[in-house]
Amino acid sequence: MKIKAYIIIFGLLTFSWSCQEETKPIDISSEDYHQMVDKVTEVMVHDIFSPPVASRIYVYPNIAAYETLNQNSKSYKSLANQLNGLKDITPEKVNINKNLRLAALIAYLNVAKELVFSKEKITSYRDSLYAIWETNNLAEYNNAKGYGLAISEQIINWMQDDQYAETRTMPDYNIYTDDPSQWEPTPPAYMKGIEPHWNKLRPFVLDSASQFKPVPHPKFSLQEDSEFYKELMEVYNITNAIRKKGDDCEEIEIARFWDCNPFVSVNKGHFMFAEKKITPGAHWIGICKIACQQTNADFEKTVYAYTKTSIAIADAFISCWDEKYRSNLIRPETLINKYIDTEWTPILQTPPFPEYTSGHSVVSGASSEVLTEIFSDNFVFDDTTELPYGLPMRSFKSFRLAAKEAATSRLYGSIHYRAAIDVGLEQGIKLGYLVNNNLSFLK
Structure with a gap:
């Protein structure tokens, strides 16, 4: 009987040791965060969110992940009260040995699912990760989950006070006006104005949507010697010159x-x-x-970079949209078709x-300044962002040069006057300076 008892005890101990060996810490890397973003x-692409709304979808999950990581960090400061x-x-008071990286991913997903239409896509993705983490180390997963959800719920509560919900019930932009300088819907879909009340959202760093109110655009005039008319003709002439070069010219590639x-609306027959x-x-x-990938940034720096960049982008849209619906300026396409060339x-x-x-100009100016501050000036990189959408890579010698090209692309694309591009880029750069100077991330 004693021999049998020893055998049973030995077997139980062996099983216990084997279980302990199978239970390993859940390893989370910066690539896990990239995949989540x-x-x-x-x-967002599936749900077809507008550019301003997309900026909101990026910023809150990143902040939730950042705050989850950095409540007691030795390197990074909380953004609370900033x-x-x-x-x-x-x-949340949980085990001090919690896996903060894992908790940050959980916090990110918890906020992200509240911001998209296709919640089931985020939930399904989240559940697949939960299943893996549960299997790998249930205790560590539960501990991190409790912490990540606790922080993210506080971010969600803050998020819900940003006036976004209130703007959903505000009236559409009124296109009925006798003023020839005012914006009108454009072909082929003639869509109504997107987000006319975006300036009413609570900004992140700006003291108000109008903090960087740009100088007025050149006074509207169809007199041939006026500055406005010269800018209108510049769009017309550049477009015609580009078309003569052919579809494979660099200007069209940049645009x-x-x-x-x-x-973008595509017409196929009656559809x-x-x-x-x-x-x-x-x-x-x-x-x-x-x-982040090029510099082998660790998880913490990766979250920091995404968070700071997304804050700059979000405030850039609030600042830009404030001016868009203040000036309500008509697009080149409308004027050229009415007064210069109907075809x-x-x-x-x-x-x-x-x-x-120009929204591209403001966003690009702000983003480039923030990324330059994080990764240094003269940062050479290959931009492969558009490869999934069938567009080739472009190479840049710095973030600022990329921003300048992004801004100029709107002239090559025939959709902005030069003033909107130049002034917009300056507007964005000022906003980028504000984010760099007014937010303290590093200890």
Whole structure:
């Protein structure tokens, strides 16, 4: 009997030791975070979110992940009491040995699923990861999950006070006006103005949507010697000159590379459908990913880079949209078709909102300044962001040069006057300076 008892005890101990050997810490890398951001981008493209709304979908999950990582970090500071309206974060009291990287991923997904239409896509992706983590180390997973959800719920509560929900019930932009300078819907879909109340959202770092109110655009005039008319004719003449070069010329390649218009309507016979693309903010999020991977940034720096970049992008849209619906400037396409050439069409499809200032210019200026501060000036990189959408890679010697090309692309695309591009880029650069100087991330 004693021999049998020893055998049973030995067997139980052997089973216990083997279980302990199979239970390993859950290893989370920066690539896991990149994949998560890519998944959210994929869902946003599927749901066809407008550029301003897409910026909101990026920023809150990144902040949730950042705050989950950095409540007691030796290297990074919490953004509580730095971002508008974000008060002290109260960490959940869980085991001190929690896996913060894992908790950050859980926090990111918990916020992201609240921001998209296709919640089931995020939930399915989340559940597949949960199943893997549970299998690998149930105790570590549960501990991290409790912490990540606790932090992310506080971010969600803060997020819900940003006035986004209130703007969903506000009236559409009124296109009925006798003012010839005012924006009108453009072909082929003649869509209504997108997000006319975006300036009412709570900004993140800006003291108000109008903090960097740009100088007025050149006074509207169809007199041939006026500055405005000269800019209008510049768009017309450049487009005609580009078309003579052919579809494979560099100007058209640049225009298409930076198009990032999620509202492109394609006509096939009697049918019209949307050609799905990323937004300008998503393009710069993609550049952030490239910089992180190229420098082998660790998990913590990767989350920091995404968070800071997405904050700059979000405030850039609030700042730009504030001016767009203040000036309500008419697009070149409308004026050229009315007064110059009824057969003329732009290189790119005109986006459905007023012209001044250029959203690409503002977002690119802000993003490039933030990324330059994180990764240094003269950062040489190959931009492969558009490869999934059938566009070739372009190479840049710095983020600032990429931003300048992105801004200029709007002239090559025939959808902006020069003032909107130049002033918009300056507007974005000022915003990037503000984010760099007013937010303290590093200890």
